[in-house]
Amino acid sequence: MISVYHYMILSAILFAIGSFGVLTRKNMIVIFMCIELMLNSVNLTFIALSRHLGNMDGQIFVFFVMTVAAAEAAVGLALIIAFYRNKESIEVDDFRLLKW
C-alpha cells in the first residue's frame, strides 16, 4: 500500500534534484526550471498530505503556489530578457559586477 510517506520521500528526491540543478547549472532559464521543479515537489507533498489528512487546505495552498510560480515566471523571464539585451548572455557566471 502506498502511504503518504512514499510521496514525501519522492518529493524529497525531486527537491534535492531541483536544488542540485540550481546549484550547478549556468543557464539561467534552466536554473529557473529547476526552481520550478523544487516548487512542484513541494506541491506533491502538499497534495499527498491533504489527501492523508482529509482536508482541502493543502490543495488550496498548491493552487496559490502555482499562481506564485506563474507570477515569478513572468517577472523572472522579463529580468532575464532585460539582462540579455544588455549583455547578450543568459549565463549566471556572466554577471559579476557586484562582488567582494
Place this chain on the structure above:
Amino acid sequence: MENLAQIAMESVNFQAIMPSLVLCCFGMVLLLVSVFLERGRTAPICWLSIIGLVVTGIISINGWNDPQAGFAGGVVLDNFATFFNLTCLIAAGLTILMSDSYLHREGYPVAEYYPLILFTTAGAMWMASGTDLMTIFLGLEVLSVSLYVLAGFFRGQLRSNEAGLKYFFLGAFSTGFMLYGVALLYGVTGTTKVAGIAEAIRLMPDASSNPMIIAGAILLSIGFLFKIGAAPFHMWTPDVYQGAPTPITAFMSAGPKAAAFAAFMRVTYISLDSLQVDMSAMFWVLAVLTMTIGNFVAIAQKDVKRMLAFSSISHAGYALVGMVAWNEVGFSGILFYMLVYTFMNIGAFAVLVLIGKQGEDNLTLDGMAGLGYKRPFLGVAMAIFLFSLMGLPPTAGFTGKFFIFAGALKAGYVWLAILGVLNSAVSLYYYLRVMVYMYFRDPVEDFSWVKMEMATIVSILIAIAGVLYLGVLPGPVMELAKLSIF
C-alpha cells in the same frame, strides 16, 4: 449558490484589511492615471502616492486598539500589525519622497514605479497582519515580486539587472525551502493557521520526538531569515543593495525587513512557542553570526552603499537578539528597533541619493571626502545618521539597541548582550571612516552637481526628526511598542 455567497460574506471583514485595501486601490488608480499622463511625467503620480500613504496611515491609526479579525482567521489587524504597517508606510513615504528627482536624474521617469512601491507596502501589511501561513506567504510573494522588479528597475544598467536577477533567483530558491517548511508543519498539524499550529503542537504528546516539527519550523524560518538578511542567508544582501536603485535599497533595508520580522515574530511567538528552547538556541547562533559577519566584512568595504548593506546585515543581527530573548521586552524591542532603523537607514541612503552623480558613480569613500565642508547640511545629516547607526546616545540607535539588549539581559543572555556591544564597538570603525572622510579629508570633488532637491531634503529632515525624537524622548513610542505585543 446563494447559500455559498452567504457563507463567503460571513467571514468577510473589510475592517481587518482596510489599510492594505486602500493602498491597493490607490495603486490601481495610479496605474490607470499614469496611462493618461504624457511619458516622463511622474510628479503627479508621486504626490498622489504620498497622499495614498497618508490616507492609509490615518486609517491605520484609527484602527489602533481596535483589533479586527476576519476572513476565517486568515488575517487580523491588531496593534502589532498596525505598528508594523505604520513602520512600512513611513519607509515607503520616505522612499517615494527621495525617488522622483532621482528617477529623472537617472533617466527612468517611469510612473509605474510608485504603484509598485504601494503594492510592496500592501504585501508587507499582509505579512504583518496575516494569521494564516497562506496569507503570510502570499503577502511575502507580493512583496518579493514587486521588489524583484524594483531592484532590476534600471533595465538598461547591468548593475541593476544583476541585482534584480540575483535577488530573484535566491529569493525564489528560499521560497522553495520556506514552502517545504510550511508543508511539513501542515502535515504535522493539519492546518496552516498560525494559532491552529500552536494548538496542535501543544496537544501533541510526542512533539519533542517528532523531527518533522523542528524541521518544518526551521525551514519555515529560513524564508524569513532570508528576507531579513540573517547569516548564512545574507549572501544576496550586499550585491542586491549595491546594484539596486538607491531609494529601493533604502526601502528594502527598512520596510520589507520590518515586515519579515513581523511575520517571523508572529509565527515563532505564537505557533512555535513550544519549541522555544530549540529555536532560541538557533537564533542565538545566527544572531551572533549575523552581527559578526556583517560588521567584519563591512570594514573592508570602499563603496559606501555596499558598506551600508553589510551594516544592514549586522543590524538584522542586533534585532535577532530580541528574538533570542523571547520575552515581551525583546519582542517590543524589535518593533521599536525596526522603526528606528527605518528612520536612520533611509535617512543615510537619502543623503547618498543626493550626493551621487548620474549613474551612481560617486558613492565611494573618496567621493565623500570633504562633504562636511562643501555641503554642511548633508554632512551634518549624514553624521547624525551614522551616529545613530553606531548606537551613540542620545540618538535613536542607542535607545533601540538598549531596548533589545535589555530584553536579552532580562532573559539572562549576558554573553549575547556583551557580544552585541562588542560588535557595535567594531562597527564604529567603518562608520567612523565615513566621518573621517567627510570631515578630515580635503575635498576631491566640488560637489557642484549636487542639487538640493526639496522632496529629498524633506525626507532627510523627517528622518533626522525621527532619529532625534526616538533618541531623546522615546518613551511614548516605546509604550506603543509594548502595547503592540499580541
Place this chain on the structure above:
Amino acid sequence: MYSNLWLIPFFPLVGSIINGLFGKKIKNEKVIGGIATIAIFLSFLVSCQNFFRLLGDTEKVHQQILGSWMSIGILNVEWGFLLDPLSALMIMVVTGVGSLIHLYSIGYMHGETGFYRFFSYLNLFCFSMLMLVLGNNALVMFIGWEGVGLCSYLLIGYYFEKKSAGDAAKKAFVVNRIGDFGFLCGLFTLFWALGSKGVWTLNFVEISENAHLLQSGGLLVTVVTLCFFLGATGKSAQIPLYTWLPDAMEGPTPVSALIHAATMVTAGIYMIARMNILFAMSPTTMMVIAFVGAATALFAASIGFAQNDIKRVLAYSTVSQLGFMFMAMGVGAFTAGIFHLMTHAFFKACLFLGSGSVIHGMHHAYHHAHLHDDPQDMRNMGGLRKFMPITWITYLLSCLAIAGMPFFAGFFSKDEILWWTFASTRGSYLVWIIGTIAACMTAFYMFRSLYMTFHGEQRTDVRAKDHIPESPWVITLPLIILAGLATIAGFIGIPHAIDVAHVGNGIASFLDPVFGQAQQLHNIGIPEDLAHNVGLEIGLMCMSVVIGLIGIGGAYYMYMKKQELPAKFTGAFPGLHKAVFNKWYIDELYDFLFVNPCKKIGTFLWKGFDVCVVDGVVNGIGWVVKGLASGLRYTQSGFLHNYAMIMVVGVVVIVGYYIFG
C-alpha cells in the same frame, strides 16, 4: 529646591547650538567667543548657587527628574540629575576651569579659521561633561561619556589639514571606544546581576542602596568592577590604554588644558568614585586599580624625562598624575583621589595654559621673523622669563604645586594619597614606594621643563629672539586665577596631623556622605593605631617634601648648573635614552599586536570567508588540494551559485544538527 540643576548643562548646549548654526554668519570673533564664554560662565554661576546651597543643607543627596527617557517594561530610565557633594564639587571644577579656559581661548584662537567651530565644540564638550557628572543614572552618564569622547575627537582633529592631527583624533576615538566597551559591559553585567535579584535599575542612588544584594568579594562584583575599570582606563589614559593622550596634544592647547588635563580624562576617576560602593566590595579590583595606577604613574613619569616638546611633557605628566588618582582609588582613599583631581585640574590647567602662552609667544616671534621652527620644542626656548614674566610666575607656582612643595595645593592632595597608600587597610608598601619614586620624578621633569623654558640662556633663533611678547590679558588673567587656586586650594583639605588651627579637613567631611558608607561597611580606612600616630604622618610628609626637593635639585643641577650633563647621560646610556625617547616603543608594539591583525582579520573574513569557506567546504575535502593549487581561480565571488550554496549549507547544517543531534 534644586530645581535649576538642568540649567547647568543647558547653557553650554545652547551656546554650542547658537555658534554651530549661526557662527559662520556672525563672523565677529568677540561675539562668538563671548557667547560661548558667557554660556559656560552662567552655568558656573548656577553651579555656585547649588554648591553653596548644598554646603549649608543637611540633606546631601538630591535628584531632579526632568522626565522619562526610556520605559521598557522592566525599567524606567529618566532624564534626571543627581546633586550630591561629589557631583557638586565636579561641576564647580568643570564650569570654573571651563569658564577660564573659554576666556583664554578667545585670545589664543584669535584669527584661526573655524573659530566658531572651535567654540561650538568646546561648549558641546562642557555640556557632555556636565551630563556625565550630573547624570543620576548610568545611561545619562553614558551620554556624557560618549559625548566627551566625541568632542575630544572633534577637537583633537581640529587642525585636520595636518595628517598627524587626523590620526591622533582617530586613535583617541578608537581607544576611547575600547573604554566605552568596558563601560557598557560593566553596565550590562551589573544591570543583569541586580536584575536577577529582582531590582532592575540603573539609577546610581538605587544601585548604592541595593548593592548589598550582590555577594561582597564575589566573582560577579569583581567582573563588573573590572569592566568598569577597563572603561576608566580608556577614558583616563591608564596602562594599557594611555597612548592616545600624548598624541592628543595635536589639538589646540586650550583643548589640552580643558579636556586632556582638567576634566575629561578624570571621568574615569569620577566614575569609580561614583560607584565606590561596588568597588569597595571587591578587594581584588581595588588591588588591580592601585597597581595599575602606580605602574602608570611611574612609567609615564619616566617617559616624561626625555620629551622635548613642552606639551608632551605635560601630557605624560597628566598620565602620571592620573595614575596617582587611581592609586588613591585603589587603596580606598576616595576623598584624597577626588581632592587630587581637583587640585590637579587647577595646576595642570595652569601649566597647559602657560605652555600655550609660551607657544603663542614663540609662534608670534617666528611668524614675525618668517621662520618655521617648532614653537613647541623646549630646545628652542630658554630664558623666556624676561619676556613673559606673568607666564613664568604662574608656571613656577604650578610647578611647585605639582612637585608637592609645602602648602601648595599639590602638597596636601598628594601627601594624603601617599599617606593612604602607606597606612590604609587596603594599602601596600610597594604602591607607596612606587608612588614616592614617581613623585620625585615628577618634581624632576616638571622643573626640567621650567628651567629649559624660562631659565638659562636663550636658545631661540636670533632673528626671532626679540619679538616674543607677553600674552594679552585674556590669556594671562586665567593663568593668574588658576595659579592662585593652585597655590591656595590645598587648604580645604588640611590633614589631621598638621591641623594646628583645628579648622578640620573640609573636603573630607564634605565628601563623607558619598564615601563614608562604603568605607565603613567594607572596613576601608586608616587603622586606629596609625591614625593617631601623628609623628609617623609628619615624618612621611617631611620625607616626601625632601624627595620633591631632591627632584627639583636634580633638575637644577642638570639643566641649570651643568648643562652638559644630560648629553653625557645620553652618551653613557644611549639605548636607555633612545627607548625612553621613543616612549618604550609602545605604539609600534600595538601596531604589531593589535592593529595589523585586526586589519588582517577583516580582509580574511572578506575575501577568505567567501572564497575559502564557500568553495572549500562545498568542493569537499578531496578537492582541497586542487582547490589550493588553483586557489587564485577561486579568489572570486559574486557568483550566484556560491550564494545559493551557502544557503543550502546553512539549511543542511541547521536542520541536520537538530535532526541528528
Place this chain on the structure above:
Amino acid sequence: MEAMLFYLVALVSVISAFFVTKCRNPINSALCLVTTFLCLAVFYVMLQAPFMAAIQIMVYAGAIMVLIIFVIMLLNIGSVGKSRYTHGVAGAIVLSFLSFIVAAKFIAGGTVSKAVGDISAEVVQSYGHTELIGKAMFTEFLLPFEIASILLLVAIVGAVILSKRKV
C-alpha cells in the same frame, strides 16, 4: 496495482527530473520538465485531486512551460556555452545528497498528523473535487485569492516595465 503504478511513474518523474539538470540544450530540459509535471499530474489523480491534476497540466505544463520555451526561442541561444555546469559540481552533489539524507531522516523519523478531516474519498466522489476546491477557495480562503490577483497584477506590470525597450 496502485503500488506498481506509483513506482513506475515515480521512476519516470525522477529520471526526467534528473535530465532537466543534465540536458545540454535548454529546450530538452524544458521538455523533460514537462514530463515530470505530467507525472505529478498522474500522482494528483491517484491522490483523488483531479482538479489539481487538470490545472497542473494547464497552468504548469501549459502556460508556464510555454512561456519558458517561448523565451528560450526568443533569445535563440540553443545549446551555446562551453559547459553546462559552473564550478563546484562535486560539492553540489554532496550537498544535495546530504539534504536528501536529512529530509529522508525527518520524513522517516517523523509522523504526520493522524487527524482525519471530513474530506474522504467518498466525499470527493459525491461532491466533485472542483466544487470542494471552489467552496474552500471562496469561503475560507477568499483573502488569499484576492491577494493572488494583486500578485498577478504586480507581475504583469513588472514584466511590462522590465521588458519594454524604451522608457
